[in-house]
Amino acid sequence: MKLIVPSILLILAFLFGGCGDSTKSTNEDVKKSWYKGNLHTHSFWSDGDEFPETILDWYKSNDYQFIALSDHNTISMEEKWIQVREDSVYQNSFKNYLARYGEDWVDYKTDSGKVHVKLKTYAEYSKMFEKAGEFLVIHSEEITDRYEDKHVHMNATNIQQKIDPQGGNSISEVMQNNLNAVLKQRKETGVPIMPHINHPNFFYSISLEDMISLKGEQFFEVYNGHPMVHNMGDSTHISTEEMWDQINISYLTAKKPIMYGLATDDSHNYHKMGKKWSNSGRGWVMVQADTLSAPALIEAMERGDFYSSTGVTLKSLEFDKNDLKVEVEPEAGIDYTISFIGCLKGETEVKELKTVEGTTANFELTDDILFVRSKITSTKLQKNPIEDIKYESAWTQPLLND
DSSP: OOOOOOOOOOOOOOHHHHOSOOSOOOOOOSOOEEEEEEEEEOOTTTTOSSOHHHHHHHHHHTTOSEEEEOOBTOOSOSOOEEEOOSSHHHHHHHHHHHHHHOTTTOEEEEETTEEEEEOOOHHHHHHHHOBTTTBEEEEEEEEEEEETTEEEEEEEETOSSOOOOOOOSSHHHHHHHHHHHHHHHHHHHOSOOEEEEOOTTGGGOSOHHHHHHOSSOOEEEEEEOOTTSOTTOBTTBOOHHHHHHHHHHHHHHTTOOOOEEEEEOOBOOSSSOSTTSOOSSSOEEEEEESSSSHHHHHHHHHTTOEEEESSOOEEEEEEETTEEEEEEOOOTTOOEEEEEEEEETTOSSOEEEEEEESSEEEEEOOTTEEEEEEEEEEEEEOSSOOTTOOEEEEEEOOBOOO
């Protein structure tokens, strides 16, 4: 991918401790690179069905530069043993795990004919896989909470200490309480910790109004690769992409920081593949940062220096002097549609402001535009789709006028 350092507009600082940077970057001489990563992944530490090492090896072997194992309500630092399931799939998986990593690494025992394995902690598995400038494992937790029968999940990327679910008397209060706990830890430690709201349409638990009520959140999942999260909505619920735009119309009207959209795997299943299973490789972010480190990646994302994808790769992404330019890294035989989607000031709905069939397009932000983002759709079918999302796409982040 050709590196082009954009003069990206930096967005207002986070509330609750000043997350983010309210200044505009003027240092375009710093060499930056694009890094591919997944921020939402599960293992045997919670409800995933594979060892952390095997999962990390898959991502590293498939050209990811960073990964966050974000298991439910744990930071994978205590002692935990699992029993290998009797299903031959898992028995063979353990045998492969043992053969690959060896008796010196794998701590296991047999009791009453059942094999029990001690899971490696974050400190252990990250040390095995990390390589400076090439692969990074970010410490994360999926804070998993409920209100009545509704599910409220929030990832904390680069977490330093475990955060227990905070609870509350409504969906919005549960969300805000957990968000406040993440931002409190960030402020107290001085370490960049990035909260993001997961799959709001999971059991249709989180409404647009709940999202709009948040104070201090800057990220949510516009695409999640789990088969039960309803990215597309239904006849009575809006899609996450429509939710994204409505959030930003409300946020900007209220002079709140803009909301960015993430694409993630939310992978749980590593043995059974297909639309019924939560598999790896469906959604990721491409972050432009000066170094491959958790602080650099988070700071870049808080500036909007990233895009989200389910397959489309961008050759360049530039924003300079209110001109947004998008260039796709083309694949032979594949066609691309680049749409610029935005909202005019004083209006309450977004519209397609410009559409180009091709691999390069640009859009000038005029004074009457509240924000604009680009969606790139290809004619290439996704290898392992969910819902009725057939084709590979990418989303750039919303931009405002200088």
